[in-house]
Structures are given as structure tokens and as C-alpha cells.
Amino acid sequence: MLWILGQILVLRDTMSFYARDVSAAIQERFQGYAHVMDWEKAPRGVRPEDFWKRFWTKAGSKYDLVVVLGPKSLKFAMENVKDRPVIYLENYHRLSEAPPNFAGVYVAMDYYLQIARLVCSVEEAKVLGILAHNDDWGLLSKVFTDTNPGISEIHIRFIRHPSQVVEALEDLRAVGVRVVWVPSSSQINGGRYLRNLLKRSPKERIGVVLDRVSKVRQGALAAWEPRYKDVGDVLASLIGEILESSKSYVQVLKDSSGAVKGKVINWKAFLRPHYLRFVKSPSLGRSAFNLTLSKKLGLHVVKECIDRFDEKY
Secondary structure, three states, X not given: OHHHHOEEEEEEOOOOOOHHHHHHHHHHXXXXXXXXXXXXXXXXXXXXXXXXXXXHHHHHHHEEEEEEEOHHHHHHHHHHOOOOOEEEEOXXXXXXXXXXXXXXXXXXXXXXXXXXXXXXXXXXXHEXXXXXXXXXXXXXXXXXXXXXXXXOEEEEEEEOOHHHHHHHHHXXXXXXXXXXXXXXXXXXXXXXXXXXXXXXXXXXXOEEEEOOHHHHOOOOOXXXXXXXXXXXXXXXXXXXXXXXXXXXXXXXXXXXXXXXXXXXXXXXXXXXXXXXXXXXXXXXXXXXXOHHXXXXXXXXXXXXXXXXXXXXX
């Protein structure tokens, strides 16, 4: 398969906290085909921007897929890689608008397992609120295809602007919701959405469950996130799926003797701008729970389930 599709370039910022583990997983999966290069390792006296631009002009044609890990590598690719697919991680870089040849991958802990653990941990979560962006509906299908674990009611509010956060929380509180879960891949986990959510939820006596462990220290009730090695494994599997599914979009060019002299790949015909992939591990990656906040909000927790969280505050 890969002899047709050529090589994978993994360009990473070595200072990005996730880049080493993620790139190692890709390299392990595609041994000999994935080439990991560090943004910072330009020759002495040469700016990385200039070095990599020259590199891409001279050698970029040998790579059929590019993975960028880190903000500097991502910026470079957005400015210079125009004619082949670029994969980046939306977990760490949310782009409001990406070039058409870019695909963002969000790697999350399995939604069903998150909700199951939440319902186990907090009695009030049996009446569960879900707050999502209007664009998230397609990404929520997993929640509604499995039997919801122990939930008696689900109340969903969709919003399209940060100014609607307060009204949505008030609506959820009015129907008895005390715990709100936000899908990990939703843009509500960042920016003004997040600020409004963390500011208003204590006033409504609602605990919110978000996408990153660090946000539990900022005022979220709980969070689950994948470990960096898990992110790399899932990303490597998706790259394999993308390369495999591209076979029917590859036009192999041959010379008069029948020898392969090149290929044309119609990546845009099947490459999706956004992917969501789940980590299925029952350990649920890294997790955190804010016990202090749960007491302030008057929530009832179940010790046996809370004990499973990695971090408790």
C-alpha cells in the first residue's frame, strides 16, 4: 500500500509538550515511511522558517502526507504546503479556518465511557445536561447510539455564540440539571465560551465537565483527557485509514515500458476537514475531579467511583 503512496513527513516543534510521544507512535507504526524532523534543527545561523521553506521547495515532492505537531510547524504548513494533505491535532490547536487540504484530528476519551464514569461518580448526573455548539450535532452521535448508562433524563442545549451560555445554563437549571457535560471536541471548551461557562456555572450551582484536566483547577467539576501516547496511537491508526482509503483515488502514471514513473492523488475527494477519534481504554486516560467544588455545589459523590480519578482537589 505505502509503496504507492510514498512517505510521511512529521514536522514537530520539539518544545511542544505532546510532540515527542505522538511522533514516536507514528514512527513506530510506519517504520521506514514516517520521517520525523524537528523545526528547531536548522543549520546554525539560518532561520527555521527559511530553512524549511527551502527544504520543502527542493524535497517536498517525495512526501504524500504531512503531519505537523506544534504551533510553529503548523504555521509553516499553512503558509507553504498547498498541494497535499496536512494533518494537525485539534486537541491543541483550534483553527477557526484552515486551508482546504488540512484535516484536524481531535482525539478524545470515549464519550460513552466518560458519561458512564460521570454518572457513577455524581448522583445528580443521572439527570444530565449536555451543552454543545450548533456544529457539534454530528459529533454527538456516539452518545445516542449506546444505551445511556444509568441516566434517567438528558437535557441538551445547543448554542452558536458565547453570549448564549448564560441563558443555556439558566434553562438547564430550570429543568433540574445540576451537572453539565460538554463534548470534548466542542469549541465550547475554549475562548469566551469557556470563560462564560466557568463564570456562570457556580451561580447556577451547576458542575461542568470539560475536556482537559488543567481546567478542573480553573473551576470545572471533572475532566478526562487521553495520554499523549494514546493520542499518537489513534492518530497513527487514522493516518493508516486515510492512506488505505486513498487507493481508489490514486492515478498511477507509467512510462511506455509500463514502469511506474509517478502518481496523482485526489486527496480532496475523500479527506474530511475534521475527524473525531476515541480512545477506548477503560482507564479513561488522565482524569481529575474537584471535590472541593462538588461540596460547594451541594453535589453527592460516590467514593468508590471518585477514587478512580488520577487527580482530586
